[in-house]
Amino acid sequence: MTIQATGPLLGLRILDLSTLVAGPWAATLLADLGAEVLKVELPNGSDPLRGLPPHKDGVPLWWKTTNRNKRGITLDVRTDAGRELFLKLVAEHDVLIENFRTGTMDRWGLDRETLFAAQPHLTVLRVTGFGQTGPYRSRPGLARVFEAMSGFTHICGDPNGAPQHAGFPVGDSIAGLFGAIGILAAAFHRSSHPDAPGQEIDLAATEAMFRVMDFLAPEYQQLGVVRERVGNLNAYAAPANIYRTSDGKWLSLAISTQALFERFVQAIGRLDLLGDPRFTDNAKRVVHCPAIDRIVVDWVVERPLAELMEILGRHEVTFSPIYSIRDVLNDPHFIERKVTVPVPDRVLGDIQMHNVVPRFSATPGAIHRTGPDLGEHNAEVYRELGLTAEQLEALAAARVI
Numbered sequence: 001m002t003i004q005a006t007g008p009l010l011g012l013r014i015l016d017l018s019t020l021v022a023g024p025w026a027a028t029l030l031a032d033l034g035a036e037v038l039k040v041e042l043p044n045g046s047d048p049l050r051g052l053p054p055h056k057d058g059v060p061l062w063w064k065t066t067n068r069n070k071r072g073i074t075l076d077v078r079t080d081a082g083r084e085l086f087l088k089l090v091a092e093h094d095v096l097i098e099n100f101r102t103g104t105m106d107r108w109g110l111d112r113e114t115l116f117a118a119q120p121h122l123t124v125l126r127v128t129g130f131g132q133t134g135p136y137r138s139r140p141g142l143a144r145v146f147e148a149m150s151g152f153t154h155i156c157g158d159p160n161g162a163p164q165h166a167g168f169p170v171g172d173s174i175a176g177l178f179g180a181i182g183i184l185a186a187a188f189h190r191s192s193h194p195d196a197p198g199q200e201i202d203l204a205a206t207e208a209m210f211r212v213m214d215f216l217a218p219e220y221q222q223l224g225v226v227r228e229r230v231g232n233l234n235a236y237a238a239p240a241n242i243y244r245t246s247d248g249k250w251l252s253l254a255i256s257t258q259a260l261f262e263r264f265v266q267a268i269g270r271l272d273l274l275g276d277p278r279f280t281d282n283a284k285r286v287v288h289c290p291a292i293d294r295i296v297v298d299w300v301v302e303r304p305l306a307e308l309m310e311i312l313g314r315h316e317v318t319f320s321p322i323y324s325i326r327d328v329l330n331d332p333h334f335i336e337r338k339v340t341v342p343v344p345d346r347v348l349g350d351i352q353m354h355n356v357v358p359r360f361s362a363t364p365g366a367i368h369r370t371g372p373d374l375g376e377h378n379a380e381v382y383r384e385l386g387l388t389a390e391q392l393e394a395l396a397a398a399r400v401i
Helices: 022-031 061-066 080-091 112-118 143-149 170-192 205-211 216-223 258-267 271-275 282-287 289-300 305-314 325-330 332-337 378-384 389-397
Strands: 013-016 036-041 070-074 095-098 123-128 199-204 240-244 250-254 319-321 340-345 349-354
Touching: 013 022, 022 036, 022 061, 022 070, 022 095, 022 123, 022 170, 036 080, 061 349, 070 378, 080 112, 095 170, 123 170, 143 170, 143 205, 170 199, 170 205, 199 205, 240 289, 250 289, 250 305, 258 271, 258 282, 258 305, 282 289, 305 319, 325 332, 378 389
Parallel strands: 013 036, 013 095, 036 070, 095 123, 123 199
Antiparallel strands: 240 250, 250 319, 340 349
16 A cells, blocks of 8 residues: 655655765655655666665665655656756756756756746755865765765774775765755745745765764864874773673773763772772873773673673663664664564565654654656656657657656
């Protein structure tokens, strides 16, 4: 049974012309909360996300979730006929998302003036690696570029080894979040000023990645400190690390407040540490991190994970076992919270997907479809524009759709 779109963003219409992850994910986050999103692809299905693993029987699973809750059409906006159809679609939408290199849409005849002539109140989210201005504006970019040039990768990894990227394109996700925030801010402004002209949102993914590292710039400017890699230690709190237990499992521990430290030393039976001048406050513990960390290592390694969880839980100390996806999906808390839900797919049957975040009490969002097949909704969408079956056949034959 198809679940109907619900959520606080019902009525917001988004045209998603972007590819890969950051732009599409921004649109999907809003679609989860009720926005109506139309995904536009080239007729040849060349969006790189379709080619990225994992696949099952040739079906791209990443595509199914990153583009969920969208209708999908094919349209070559680079052709005269395609551009004409696209502008008709623009006229009926509130938001356009694109992530091509700066100036690309201008070369296609879809410049700012043309777009705003079609829809004067349009919000255009432009997602690029480095923004619409500056000497790097035409550079291509992917998540690892955003992460590396923002300074993020520099602080990740072992201090005696190479910088490390995460095992997931964090830069794309961060950019997508900022894209969704930008669209929401523009939508709020539009609701407060219904006669205001449209506007463009210049989202540089590298700047989005830089923005989340709040303390790096003032630390360097005020103290002259270049933050370096510390491995799994915490650069601003101690003790904090990932510790190996006696049964070969892993425990993440973070003691970032004085109250937590006092509960922790009670948990490990070391109240004497409260009187140690090296550990009297967090700033001193960070300076003497190797010493306090050694104490924790020696305590943890003598105990199995289950015992550690019981002791630390009883003393209300912040900790977590290191979970794999199997652990997440089998945890009773996450099961009760339904952090994943089955979504019907006409090819693969039910696909387990991450649930909507955040959760609204009065206007909850929902997942009502998986990412569309190539051109799945062509007939439906183009007939809404008034095209006949014969016109659709002609456009398909000309490879416009």
